[in-house]
Every structure is written in structure tokens, then in C-alpha cells.
Amino acid sequence: METEIVSILFGSFLILLLIGAPITVALGVSSLISFLYLGDNPIKFVQIAFTSVGSFPLMALPAFILAGALMEAAGISKRLINVAESLAGPFTGGISAATVMACLFFGAISGSGPATTAAVGMLMIPAMIDRGYERGYASAITASSGGLGIIIPPSIPMVIFGIAALGMAPPPEAVEKFGTFSSVSISKLFIAGFVPAFLIATSLLIMNYLLSKKRGYKGVAEGWSAKNIGCEMYRGFWSLMAPLVILGGIYSGFFTPTEAAIVAIFYTLVVGAFIYRELTWASLFQSLEATTWLTGRVLLILFTATVFGRLLVENQIPAIIAESMLSFTENLYVIWALIIFFLLFVGMFMETLATILILVPVMLPVAYSVGIDPIHFGVVMVCTLGIGFQTPPLGENLFIASGISNISIEQISIRALPFAAVNTIAIFVIAFFPELSLWLPRVFGY
Amino acid sequence: MFWKFLDNIESVICRVLLSGFVILLFVQIVSREAFGYSFSWIEELSVYMFVWFVYFGASYAAKMSAHNRVTFQFKFLPDHYIKYIEAFADLFWIFFNVCFLYLSYDFVFNKMNKFWKSQTLGIEMKYIYMVLPIAFALMTIRILQVNYRKLIKGENIADPDQIDLDEIKAATDAAKS
Amino acid sequence: KNFKIAVGDGAGGTQEALGKAFIAELEKNTDHTASLFLNGQLGSEQDTVNEAAIGTLDFSILAINNVTPFSPTVGTLTLPYMILSLEDAETLTQGPIGQELVENTLRDSGVRIIGWAYSGFRVLTNSKHPVKSVADLSDLVIRTPKNAIMIATYQSWGVNPTPMAWSETFAGLQTKVVDAQDNPYITNYAMKFDEVQSYITNLRYLFSIEPLIVSEAVFSGMSADDQAAVLAAGQAATTFSAQYLRDQESTIKATLQERGMEIVDPENNEEEFISLATEAVWPQFYESVGGIEKVNAALAAIGRDPVK
Ligand code: NA
Numbered sequence: 001m002e003t004e005i006v007s008i009l010f011g012s013f014l015i016l017l018l019i020g021a022p023i024t025v026a027l028g029v030s031s032l033i034s035f036l037y038l039g040d041n042p043i044k045f046v047q048i049a050f051t052s053v054g055s056f057p058l059m060a061l062p063a064f065i066l067a068g069a070l071m072e073a074a075g076i077s078k079r080l081i082n083v084a085e086s087l088a089g090p091f092t093g094g095i096s097a098a099t100v101m102a103c104l105f106f107g108a109i110s111g112s113g114p115a116t117t118a119a120v121g122m123l124m125i126p127a128m129i130d131r132g133y134e135r136g137y138a139s140a141i142t143a144s145s146g147g148l149g150i151i152i153p154p155s156i157p158m159v160i161f162g163i164a165a166l167g168m169a170p171p172p173e174a175v176e177k178f179g180t181f182s183s184v185s186i187s188k189l190f191i192a193g194f195v196p197a198f199l200i201a202t203s204l205l206i207m208n209y210l211l212s213k214k215r216g217y218k219g220v221a222e223g224w225s226a227k228n229i230g231c232e233m234y235r236g237f238w239s240l241m242a243p244l245v246i247l248g249g250i251y252s253g254f255f256t257p258t259e260a261a262i263v264a265i266f267y268t269l270v271v272g273a274f275i276y277r278e279l280t281w282a283s284l285f286q287s288l289e290a291t292t293w294l295t296g297r298v299l300l301i302l303f304t305a306t307v308f309g310r311l312l313v314e315n316q317i318p319a320i321i322a323e324s325m326l327s328f329t330e331n332l333y334v335i336w337a338l339i340i341f342f343l344l345f346v347g348m349f350m351e352t353l354a355t356i357l358i359l360v361p362v363m364l365p366v367a368y369s370v371g372i373d374p375i376h377f378g379v380v381m382v383c384t385l386g387i388g389f390q391t392p393p394l395g396e397n398l399f400i401a402s403g404i405s406n407i408s409i410e411q412i413s414i415r416a417l418p419f420a421a422v423n424t425i426a427i428f429v430i431a432f433f434p435e436l437s438l439w440l441p442r443v444f445g446y
Numbered sequence: 447m448f449w450k451f452l453d454n455i456e457s458v459i460c461r462v463l464l465s466g467f468v469i470l471l472f473v474q475i476v477s478r479e480a481f482g483y484s485f486s487w488i489e490e491l492s493v494y495m496f497v498w499f500v501y502f503g504a505s506y507a508a509k510m511s512a513h514n515r516v517t518f519q520f521k522f523l524p525d526h527y528i529k530y531i532e533a534f535a536d537l538f539w540i541f542f543n544v545c546f547l548y549l550s551y552d553f554v555f556n557k558m559n560k561f562w563k564s565q566t567l568g569i570e571m572k573y574i575y576m577v578l579p580i581a582f583a584l585m586t587i588r589i590l591q592v593n594y595r596k597l598i599k600g601e602n603i604a605d606p607d608q609i610d611l612d613e614i615k616a617a618t619d620a621a622k623s
Numbered sequence: 624k625n626f627k628i629a630v631g632d633g634a635g636g637t638q639e640a641l642g643k644a645f646i647a648e649l650e651k652n653t654d655h656t657a658s659l660f661l662n663g664q665l666g667s668e669q670d671t672v673n674e675a676a677i678g679t680l681d682f683s684i685l686a687i688n689n690v691t692p693f694s695p696t697v698g699t700l701t702l703p704y705m706i707l708s709l710e711d712a713e714t715l716t717q718g719p720i721g722q723e724l725v726e727n728t729l730r731d732s733g734v735r736i737i738g739w740a741y742s743g744f745r746v747l748t749n750s751k752h753p754v755k756s757v758a759d760l761s762d763l764v765i766r767t768p769k770n771a772i773m774i775a776t777y778q779s780w781g782v783n784p785t786p787m788a789w790s791e792t793f794a795g796l797q798t799k800v801v802d803a804q805d806n807p808y809i810t811n812y813a814m815k816f817d818e819v820q821s822y823i824t825n826l827r828y829l830f831s832i833e834p835l836i837v838s839e840a841v842f843s844g845m846s847a848d849d850q851a852a853v854l855a856a857g858q859a860a861t862t863f864s865a866q867y868l869r870d871q872e873s874t875i876k877a878t879l880q881e882r883g884m885e886i887v888d889p890e891n892n893e894e895e896f897i898s899l900a901t902e903a904v905w906p907q908f909y910e911s912v913g914g915i916e917k918v919n920a921a922l923a924a925i926g927r928d929p930v931k
């Protein structure tokens with residue numbers, strides 16, 4: 001019975017994906033077919049449609065998308081990046097290192113990888129080309145560090161992971177074996193991503209230094225200019241405050257993530273309308289509109305992915321997958337490697353948020369049953385899928401970088417390979433040393 | 447004018463709902479932090495507005511042809527084949543929506559408990575769930591509309607993810623000159 | 624057949640205990656068995672009522688306030704201070720009043736209540752200071768679920784509670800976004816609220832009852848023998864649940880005190896709390912629970928004076 005339903009569910013899902021049906025349709029139709037096959041009444045879909053989406057923490061998603069779009073329109077992002085650019089020093093690969101820093105800064109206000117690449121790339125790719133960097137290299141480092149946008153909080157993929165994982169309690173057998181697991185919350189995920197983001201940024205900086213040395217990219221001739229840095233920091237004061245408002249609010253426990261995003265929206269409106277005076281009605285409308293279709297398309301997937309997940313749970317399939325995986329190996333490191341390579345592979349083809357929604361119900365029980373902490377698992381999952389932004393055939397960051405630099409995606413992705421490699425090494429380090437992710441949340445008392 | 451409004455109906459509804467719940471939540475935060483007072487109905491109302499926003503937004507995304515598909519397998523096919531394959535795949539979407547439309551209509555009008563009201567607002571849940579049949583009907587129309595435009599009118603509907611890119615190009619060019 | 628039982632709470636609570644006791648009895652007397660799906664894996668508690676009503680779910684164990692929206696007369700049991708002891712709760716649910724509510728629920732919503740889990744009073748916990756009087760509440764930010772009766776009760780004490788999702792509550796208490804919350808001892812203990820709260824007040828305004836419901840569509844499809852066995856198993860599980868509560872609550876109280884929590888009783892036998900809540904809240908709900916007569920009938924059943 002179980003194997004039949006698994007082949008029907010996954011089989012029709014894959015066929016529909018291959019003939020180009022939208023992901024949400026592939027999930028919904030394969031679930032519908034399976035319901036009919038099992039003789040269950042699909043009227044369940046209706047309540048799932050409503051309750052899967054109707055949750056308060058989920059409102060963080062449109063709120064962060066809107067906050068990000070408004071910060072762009074208000075000129076906050078631009079000033080943040082200018083500050084990072086002023087930090088480009090006299091050392092080898094200075095300006096490209098500043099690009100990585102800019103992605104880190106920008107990542108602290110944006111929850112999206114492609115948005116980070118677009119905002120940073122728009123200013124930094126031309127700047128790098130001006131200083132004699134090869135176009136392909138300039139695009140590759142931007143596309144690669146754009147993934148930092150979803151690792152450093154706030155992070156839309158982490159919101160989605162939190163939502164998907166919230167309702168999933170560890171199986172009793174796992175609790176018996178490993179003791180109680182810590183609970184999942186979006187705030188906690190946000191804090192957990194902080195150290196790993198710096199680790200990945202460091203790995204990118206090291207690779208950048210090595211490659212720049214080989215390619216002979218010198219630092220800026222005039223060296224560091226304290227005056228310039230001070231000037232940009234002064235001009236960017238209100239922009240630099242934005243990440244403090246968001247992260248400070250969440251970390252101090254003053255706001256829930258949803259509320260932090262709401263506060264960020266109003267902060268941006270005030271700064272954009274009265275201080276920078278760059279926010280227009282037209283751009284405000286445009287931000288609302290972009291938030292609408294982006295949210296609509298992701299959360300329609302949430303609905304169908306929840307139905308899909310419900311089918312799996314009712315037929316106890318995640319438990320079966322976990323069992324067969326454990327009968328293959330019980331070595332935690334081997335299981336981590338399998339998880340990471342599988343996610344890298346899926347991340348090459350699939351949109352990130354959809355991937356999280358589909359895979360969490362299947363993979364989190366496996367993680368629980370080998371004693372992996374759910375927060376740690378979430379961080380590794382999001383970091384790994386972040387690499388997917390820079391790999392073809394579907395690499396959102398690549399598309400954007402290629403659009404800015406007018407270089408083919410193939411050329412950029414070859415240049416991006418070394419960065420993907422060090423990034424992967426960093427992910428293995430993050431996976432093998434849980435404390436990197438779990439230490440900071442504990443310090444904050446979570 | 448009227449048709450233009452109608453053609454943009456989801457966008458209008460969604461902008462109102464989105465601004466609405468963002469403002470409501472802000473009022474709640476300010477009131478709680480500044481006056482220590484919480485409105486008991488705000489959370490519920492904003493969540494319901496959010497659900498409506500999501501499903502009209504999904505219909506809007508369908509109108510823009512924005513729902514993500516896996517397309518790398520079509521890489522070596524000419525464009526005019528792809529649109530027919532995708533139209534075929536969309537038949538399954540329409541099938542799903544029609545089924546769901548029937549189910550949600552049946553649930554809301556026949557199967558739903560008649561006493562069921564929302565906890566703090568006291569609104570009958572029937573009215574709140576009404577968004578499902580309405581939005582899925584609208585979405586079905588949008589799928590047909592998009593395919594009509596692509597197949598019969600021969601229009602090229604740009605991927606909205608792509609629009610961002612063109613804007614960026616324009617902006618970078620402007621920055622350079 | 625292997626029935627599906629949806630359970631709102633996680634492992635280790637009253638709901639799971641009731642479910643396990645029910646399954647054990649069911650297996651003893653029939654060829655059937657059942658599986659528990661904990662933590663709302665089969666949907667929110669309110670969703671499961673609809674699903675059982677339609678017949679797409681067999682059983683569900685859920686908090687009574689999630690049954691009320693579908694069959695308002697059940698609300699009699701959730702009026703503040705209607706129940707003042709576990710014995711009151713047993714008398715009301717298992718006596719003629721309970722039978723009437725079972726019939727009403729069946730008529731209104733197509734689900735049949737076949738057993739009751741008792742979780743005990745929702746005691747107030749907070750991180751600031753001992754609470755003995757209504758006045759002690761004034762400087763506390765109190766979290767409640769978005770439940771009309773609970774909100775109205777706190778308002779009658781001059782407090783505006785903050786509705787907060789259950790999933791955010793622990794973090795909310797920890798980071799002091801909210802100072803206080805109420806839940807039965809078993810829940811407070813299972814959720815480790817003692818790590819973030821220091822004081823407990825033995826309020827009795829709400830006694831948590833968690834009915835076990837069966838889909839009437841599923842029930843009426845069973846043979847007469849199976850129906851009798853299911854009802855008997857529900858009855859046995861109910862009896863088990865009352866004893867379980869007695870055993871658990873005393874152990875948990877002792878453990879929480881060992882861990883440094885201070886447990887106090889409200890002053891003057893809770894009179895101030897009781898009079899404010901009953902006077903302000905009850906009249907608001909007479910109509911929905913079927914009239915003041917129903918309330919008086921319930922009061923008479925537990926030997927209390929009627930209200931006017
Ligand atoms: Na971010």
C-alpha cells in the first residue's frame with residue numbers, strides 16, 4: 001500500500017514537473033490523484049487551503065518582501081552599499097572583498113538572495129569593471145556572495161523553513177533515544193544563521209584573496225580614506241540603522257519577526273519620505289504590487305505542499321524513508337553528506353522556497369531520527385540551498401549578474417565554481433560542528 | 447476604464463488588503479509598546495485579510511504568468527513548442543482548479559457547520575472562507591486568459607522575474623552615463 | 624480497521640493519555656485499533672471538527688473551547704467559574720447535563736462526544752511577583768489565546784490580555800514581551816514554563832476539558848457491537864483520565880516547587896475574582912449557551928445557587 005501510494009504521488013509529481021506544469025500544480029494534482037486512488041474525500045483540501053496560509057508568523061513573509069522593496073525604493077540599500085564600497089582597501093582584491101561585505105550588509109536588511117545580488121551588483125559590478133576586473137569574475141563573486149542574503153537574518157527562506165518545521169514534532173522514538181529536542185522558532189533560526197553567515201563570508205573572502213592575487217587585482221591606489229569612510233557612514237547613518245532596528249528588535253525579543261518587519265516598513269517609509277526624500281507614490285505602489293505576486297505564488301505552493309505533506313504523514317511515509325536511510329547507514333557524518341549533496345542537486349533545478357516546503361516534511365523526520373537539532377538542520381538546509389542561487393541551470397543570482405554585466409551565464413558559472421567549492425566546504429564545517437549554529441541562540445537565551 | 451479596472455481587480459484588492467494589515471499590525475505594536483493596550487481583534491482580522499491577500503495574489507501571479515515552473519528540460523526546444531507544452535500542462539491546472547472550486551463551494555455552502563464563527567470578531571466563517579471559491583474561479587479565468595494571449599494572439603508574456611532584470615539594466619546604464 | 628485519532632497536543636499530555644487509554648480498551652473488545660496523530664499533524668483542532676463532521680476523519684481529541692464554535696451550548700462548561708473542582712467537572716460532563724450537551728453537539732455539528740479528558744484548572748503563571756488579588760494583575764502583560772470568554776474574563780478584572788499564537792508563547796515569556804499566561808499544571812510542566820516563570824496562582828476560572836469526539840458518519844457505519852464497544856472504551860478512558868489528573872497534578876506541583884516556583888492561592892477564597900467574572904461575563908453568553916435556564920440547570924446539578 002505505502003509503496004504504491006509513494007510511486008503514484010512522486011511519479012505523477014515528477015511527470016507534471018517535467019511537462020512544465022507550475023510546481024504548485026504538480027504538487028496539487030499529484031496529491032489529488034493520490035487522494036482519489038486511496039478513496040479519500042479530497043474536501044480536506046479546502047480547510048488546508050485556509051489554515052496552511054492563515055497563520056500569524058507567516059505574515060513575516062510579505063512583510064519582509066515589502067520592507068526589502070521599500071528600502072530599495074527609499075535609497076536605503078544604495079547607501080548601505082556605498083558604505084561597504086568605501087571600505088575597499090589597498091589590499092589585494094579590495095573592491096571585490098567590499099562586494100562580499102556589501103552583500104553581508106545588505107543581507108542584514110533583505111531576506112532574499114536575488115534581491116541582494118541585484119542591489120549590490122548594480123553598484124559593485126560596474127565599479128569592479130572600472131578598476132580593471134574581468135567582467136566574468138566581477139559577476140561571479142557578486143552572484144556567489146548574493147546567497148549571503150538568505151543566511152544572514154532576516155531571511156525569507158528561514159521564515160518558510162520555520163513555518164514548515166513548526167508543526168512537526170520529533171517522533172517519540174527519536175526523543176527516547178536523544179532526549180528532548182529544542183523547539184523551532186523563526187527568531188531562533190534568525191539568530192542561528194548569524195555565525196554561519198560570517199563563516200561563509202570568510203570562506204568567500206579567502207577564495208577572493210587567492211584568486212585576486214593570481215589575477216593581479218590590486219587594491220585601490222589611494223588606500224583607505226578615513227574621511228571617505230566617515231563621510232559615507234554619515235550619509236548612510238539612517239541606512240545603517242535599518243539592520244539595527246530589524247535585528248535589534250528581534251534579538252532583544254522586543255518584536256516577533258513579523259513585527260520587526262512591520263516596524264522596518266514604517267521606518268523605511270519615514271526615512272524614504274522625509275529624510276532621503278527618494279520615495280515616490282509610484283515606487284510605493286510598485287513595491288506593494290511586487291509583494292502581491294511574489295507572496296501569492298509562494299503561498300499557493302505552501303497550500304499544495306501542505307496537502308502533499310499531509311498525505312505523506314497520514315501514510316507514515318517520512319518514517320519509512322527515515323528507516324530505510326538508517327538501515328543504509330547510521331553514521332551521522334555520512335547522513336549529513338547525503339543530505340548536503342542531495343540539497344545541492346535539487347537546488348540546481350528548483351526554486352528555493354518551493355524546495356524547502358516540499359523537502360522539510362520528508363527530511364526533517366530523518367534528521368530527528370539521527371538526533372540532528374531542527375534549528376541546526378534548518379541553517380544547513382538554507383545555506384546549502386543558497387548555493388543553488390549561483391549554479392545553473394536555475395540560478396537566480398546568475399541571471400541577475402549576467403543581466404548587469406552582459407556576460408553569458410556559462411562564463412559566470414565557471415568563474416563561480418571555486419566560490420561554490422569553498423562555500424560547500426564551509427557548509428560541511430557548519431554541518432559537522434552544530435555549535436557554530438546553536439551557540440549564539442543559547443547566548444540569547446533561546 | 448471599467449475594463450481596465452476589472453483587468454486589474456486582484457492588484458487593487460491586494461494593495462488595499464496588504465496596506466490594511468500592515469497598518470493594523472503597526473497600530474497593535476505601537477499601542478502595546480506605548481500604552482500597554484492590545485486590541486484583541488487585530489490579530490484575527492489581520493490574519494484573515496492576509497489569507498484573502500494571498501489567494502487574490504495567487505490569481506494575480508497567474509495573470510502575470512509568474513508561477514514557477516521547472517524549465518531546464520526545454521532548453522533546446524524552440525519557444526513556440528514550449529508554449530504548447532506549457533498550455534498542455536496548464537490543462538492539469540484547470541482540472542485542479544475546477545475540482546477545488548467544486549470542493550470549496552460544497553464546503554462553504556453545504557458542509558460547513560452553520561454555527562461556526564470567528565473567535566474574536568464573531569463573523570461567520572462562511573464569509574471568510576468565501577475567498578477560496580472566488581479566488582480559484584478568478585485564477586482559472588486568468589489561466590485561460592494567459593493561454594489565449596500566448597496561443598491565439600501570439601503575445602509574448604514576459605516572465606515577471608525577468609522584468610526586474612530589464613529595470614536593473616536600465617538603471618545601471620543610467621548610472622554609467 | 625486502523626482508525627485515525629487526531630490529537631491537538633503533543634506527547635505527555637492529558638490528551639495523549641486519554642487517547643492511549645481509549646485505544647487499549649478498543650483493542651481489548653474489538654478487532655479494531657487506532658493510531659494517534661499528535662501535535663495537530665492532521666490539522667488544527669477546529670479543522671478536525673469539520674473533518675470529523677464530513678466523515679474524512681474518524682476521531683479527534685481537542686480542547687472544549689474548539690468545540691464551542693460548532694455547538695454553542697457546550698459553552699456552558701467554559702463559563703468562568705462554572706466548575707470549581709474536578710468533582711464538579713465529572714458531575715457535569717458525565718451526568719444528565721453532559722448527556723444533553725452530547726446530544727446538542729451531535730445535532731449541531733455531526734460529531735459525537737464519547738469521552739472526556741480532564742486537564743485541570745488553568746492556573747496563572749507569571750515572572751514578576753505573586754498574584755493574590757485582582758489588583759496584583761494590573762502591572763502584568765498577560766498572554767491568552769484568542770478566545771472570547773477568556774479575553775472577557777480578564778477584561779472583567781481590568782486587564783487587557785495580549786492574544787498571542789501558541790507557537791510564540793514560550794519565546795514571548797522568555798523575552799518578556801509578555802509576563803504571564805495561564806494553562807493547566809500538566810501543560811505548564813510539559814512546556815517547561817518553570818524555566819521562564821516564577822509564580823503560580825491557583826486560579827480556577829477555567830477548568831480544561833478535552834472531549835474525545837467520533838465522526839457520526841463513521842460511528843453510524845459501525846456494527847452495533849462495535850458502537851457499544853467504542854462508547855464503553857470512551858467511558859473507560861474518561862474514568863482513567865480523572866485518576867490520571869489526580870496523580871499527575873500533585874506530583875507536578877511538588878516538582879515545580881522544588882524547582883523554585885512559588886505557588887499561592889488567591890486571597891478570600893478567590894471571591895473577588897469570582898464575583899467580578901461571573902457578574903460581567905456570564906450575561907454576555909446566556910444567549911449563546913441556550914438561555915439562563917441552562918446555566919441554572921448546570922448550577923443546580925453541582926449544588927450551587929441559581930443566578931437571576
Ligand atoms: Na538576510
Ligand code: NA
Pocket residue numbers: 347348349350387388389390391392393394395396
Ligand atoms: Na541553481
